[in-house]
Amino acid sequence: xxxxxxxxxxxxxxxxxxxxxxxxxxxxxxxxxxxxxxxxxxxxxxxxxxxxxxxxxxxxxxxxxxxxxxxxxxxxxxxxxxxxxxxxxxxxxxxxxxxxxxxxxxxxxxxxxxxxxxxxxxxxxxxxxxxxxxxxxxxxxxxxxxxxxxxxxxxxxxxxxxxxxxxxxxxxxxxxxxxxxxxxxxxxxxxxxxxxxxxxxxxxxxxxxxxxxxxxxxxxxxxxxxxxxxxxxxxxxxxxxxxxxxxxxxxxxxxxxxxxxxxxxxxxxxxxxxxxxxxxxxxxxxxxxxxxxxxxxxxxxxxxxxxxxxxxxxxxxxxxxxxxxxxxxxxxxxxxxxxxxxxxxxxxxxxxxxxxxxxxxxxxxxxxxxxxxxxxxxxxxxxxxxxxxxxxxxxxxxxxxxxxxxxxxxxx
Ligand code: ADP
Ligand code: MG
Numbered sequence: 001x002x003x004x005x006x007x008x009x010x011x012x013x014x015x016x017x018x019x020x021x022x023x024x025x026x027x028x029x030x031x032x033x034x035x036x037x038x039x040x041x042x043x044x045x046x047x048x049x050x051x052x053x054x055x056x057x058x059x060x061x062x063x064x065x066x067x068x069x070x071x072x073x074x075x076x077x078x079x080x081x082x083x084x085x086x087x088x089x090x091x092x093x094x095x096x097x098x099x100x101x102x103x104x105x106x107x108x109x110x111x112x113x114x115x116x117x118x119x120x121x122x123x124x125x126x127x128x129x130x131x132x133x134x135x136x137x138x139x140x141x142x143x144x145x146x147x148x149x150x151x152x153x154x155x156x157x158x159x160x161x162x163x164x165x166x167x168x169x170x171x172x173x174x175x176x177x178x179x180x181x182x183x184x185x186x187x188x189x190x191x192x193x194x195x196x197x198x199x200x201x202x203x204x205x206x207x208x209x210x211x212x213x214x215x216x217x218x219x220x221x222x223x224x225x226x227x228x229x230x231x232x233x234x235x236x237x238x239x240x241x242x243x244x245x246x247x248x249x250x251x252x253x254x255x256x257x258x259x260x261x262x263x264x265x266x267x268x269x270x271x272x273x274x275x276x277x278x279x280x281x282x283x284x285x286x287x288x289x290x291x292x293x294x295x296x297x298x299x300x301x302x303x304x305x306x307x308x309x310x311x312x313x314x315x316x317x318x319x320x321x322x323x324x325x326x327x328x329x330x331x332x333x334x335x336x337x338x339x340x341x342x343x344x345x346x347x348x349x350x351x352x353x354x355x356x357x358x359x360x361x362x363x364x365x366x367x368x369x370x371x372x373x374x375x376x377x378x379x380x381x382x383x384x385x386x387x388x389x390x391x392x393x394x395x396x397x398x399x400x401x402x403x404x405x406x407x408x409x410x411x412x
Contacts, residue, residue, distance in 0.1 A: 016094055022044070038051050049087075076141055076164070082135060083161065105153065129159055129211060139209070142206065142207055144181055177194070179193075181310070183233065185210045185213045189268050238266070255282040268386070311401070343410070
């Protein structure tokens with residue numbers, strides 16, 4: 001995020017003597033509408049933290065909103081995938097929130113640097129996101145602004161859900177009505193609540209919808225709902241109109257698509273729950289990232305067990321005299337193996353020179369080269385037509401302006 005104004009004037013030292021006595025502020029890590037996040041060092045220990053410095057002078061509502069954010073942060077504290085609030089300093093003009101530092105920054109920046117994530121990495125990240133969301137919901141809190149910018153990565157590339165600025169603690173079956181969040185991640189029921197008088201309101205399920213949008217975006221590097229005209233985008237959200245038709249999806253297996261289909265369900269009552277999502281087939285595969293040796297070891301163990309079963313069976317067959325049942329089992333194993341081998345010939349992408357000439361973007365290898373070049377030149381993905389557009393990820397409208405934009409679009 002913005003680092004260009006590293007030498008910005010720091011808040012008046014007198015306003016927060018305590019903070020400055022304890023911490024040494026360093027460069028800017030990120031910015032919000034009325035906040036700046038800086039790396040800082042605890043003087044006594046030399047340990048690094050991130051300080052979110054909120055300017056109260058512009059806006060009367062900031063104080064109340066920040067107090068609300070602090071109270072929620074305390075409710076959801078103590079989970080490995082939720083950001084930990086270490087310290088709070090409040091002065092009349094500034095509030096300082098000191099958080100654990102996430103050295104690897106936003107998932108958004110990581111995604112930008114790699115364009116899209118493999119299924120394995122998506123599984124690794126989304127499992128943690130769902131576990132974090134499960135914890136947040138178990139405390140009766142709804143986040144309401146889940147997106148890759150608010151998911152940070154720590155030293156071990158583990159997820160830390162942050163920015164509880166819009167989060168709300170719900171009291172018994174309470175429904176929410178306000179329009180807040182970031183356009184591309186808004187759930188249909190959030191929009192409908194604000195459009196139709198008789199719509200009852202929304203609840204926890206909006207976070208599950210946002211997880212669906214995040215997961216889609218991670219896998220292909222562009223959002224499911226995007227249109228040059230924002231009103232059409234909002235309509236597509238309300239109709240749940242998205243597709244897996246772009247070429248990137250051809251290389252992605254069925255399990256993640258199935259999970260996304262169950263997450264991006266328009267009716268919140270029919271939408272998959274967080275626990276169900278965690279039990280989904282997509283998370284049952286041997287998961288995790290390349291550097292995760294434990295999981296790799298486990299996967300090896302599992303496959304060797306499978307081999308040993310097959311060899312046991314063969315051995316038994318050899319030892320025993322003719323046994324029609326075993327022979328039948330063996331025949332099935334043989335047929336299955338043949339089918340697998342035959343499929344292998346078809347799985348790799350056909351490298352046809354014709355396809356490469358007419359539509360190079362369809363060929364995975366060339367697609368990577370094309371995207372890589374576009375990235376180096378433009379800093380973001382420049383892509384086709386009116387539908388999907390990766391550049392949309394860089395156009396996230398600041399959340400407080402959403403209401404204004406929404407109203408303007410509605411009146412068109
Ligand atoms: P806002 O409510 O203004 O969006 P956030 O809490 O999301 O504020 O922080 C803004 C940005 O600052 C984040 O998107 C991220 O880039 C950076 N940031 C926030 N907290 C941390 C942290 N603990 N470690 C590293 N970077 C952080
Ligand atoms: Mg944020």
